[in-house]
Amino acid sequence: MTIDQRGGIAIAEIVLYFPILILSIFLVVRHGATRKAGWIFFAILSIVRITGGITHVLWEQNPTNTSLQTIFSIMESAGLSPLLMATLAFLSIVGQYTLENHPAMSTRTFRLLHLLGTVAIVLAIIGGTNISSAKSQSDLNTAATLRHAGSLLFLAFFALIAALTAFCWLQRDQILKYRRKLLLAILASLPFLLVRILYSVLSAFAPLPFAFDSAEHMVPVVSNSPLKQFSSTSGSWAIYLVMSVLAEYAVVLIYTFAGVRLPLxxxxxxxxxxxxxxxxxxxxxxxxxxxxRPYDSAYAQPYSQPYSQPYSR
Missing domain, CATH: 1.20.5 (Single alpha-helices involved in coiled-coils or other helix-helix interfaces)
Incomplete structure (x- = not known):
């Protein structure tokens, strides 16, 4: 069995995310399985990464199997969404009991942001799927446009999350003790999230390694674009390892450590x-x-008879 560097990274992800899956299940039991609790997204992310790693390794053993390639491409695109959704959920927890009446932290705000994240992941998945199944250059161009739109929406989603985090930091004196510590975990994760988002955007805009000729035959394409290093399938494995895998795992470790340590x-x-x-x-x-005087039973006198002493000057 021959495994290249990308395959080795896929195996490492399988190994690394199994304990995260177990730990996330523990956190779901501890903090709740609702979307608002946030921890359910780590279970989803773990399943996505394990599935993506397995299908990638299988595809390397059978590169003509386009179904496997489609699955691990979808898993690659889908992994970013749970991280951002979890961060959004943690921000809502940070503002519980203290900031939730502010318009910026209202239920409506979080619903709109959740909708934005949902649209982004849908576009990214559809774009990635259609690239793998494209039959013409027109299909390929449409799929690439959807993928571009999804990545830009993820970037906007991150920017709004960062703005909410900054707002919470400015109001930190009002936030409850352990929720302030959760806010610190969010702040610590933002730089890694930004790196992960930037890789996703650059990867979406990287040139594809194939195209279609006038007869709609697939042909390989050699590009001189500097963005080709960010391709999720044919780019630099070192860039992929640092900007995607390690940056993402750093966020996961920060949040899971906070989840285990903080008695919210x-x-x-x-x-x-x-x-x-x-x-x-x-x-x-x-x-x-x-x-x-505030009522005190020690000062209470039982009522016995009317006051009858005559008034005197």
């Missing part, structure tokens, strides 16, 4: 205690403002 549920207990304390202080302030 403790924030709710602290918030409820703080709320009860504030209510007590407010009640005392109101009674003092009204000129009355």
């Amino acid at each position: 549920k403790q924030d709710l207990a602290d918030y409820q205690k703080a709320g009860m304390h504030m209510r007590t202080m407010s009640e005392e302030a109101l009674t003092e403002h009204a000129g009355a």
Whole structure:
């Protein structure tokens, strides 16, 4: 069995993402399986990466199998979406109980951003699938356009997530203790996410290694474009390793470490205690403002008989 550098990277991803899959299942059980919790996206990412790695290795053993090539190409495009969706979910957790009434952190804002991410991944998958199944140059051009649009939407999605992160950082004094630490994890992951996004965009705009002639026969194409190094199938394996695989895995490690270490549920207990304390202080302030002593049973006197002493000057 002959494996090239890309195949070796695929095997490494299979090995690396199996423990992440197990750990993400633990985090889903610990924090919840809802989309808002965010951890479910790491289970999805792990499955995507393991599936992509397996199909890539199988394709190297049978390069004429276009179905395998289509599957691992789709998996390559689909892996970015869970990372961004998880980051968006974590931002909503950061603002829980404190910032969620602000328009920038409202449910509507997160729904619109989630819709943007969904459109981006749909375009990227359709574009990648259609490139593999193209029968003419027109089909190829249309598929490439869809792929370009998907990558640019991912870039816009990341920019909006970064803007929300900056907003939360400016309001960090209002954020609950452990959610502030989750915000730090998001901040630490953003540079790696940016590198991963840039690779995705450059890869989408990289020249394809084939085209169709006037008779609609597929022909190989040799390009001198500097972007050819970023091709997800025929580009530099070293660039792919650093900008895609390692950058992505760094984000995964940062988030999973935060998920294991941070007792986010403790924030709710602290918030409820703080709320009860504030209510007590407010009640005392109101009674003092009204000129009355807060009720204390030690000062209560039972009612026995009417006051009958005559008024005297």
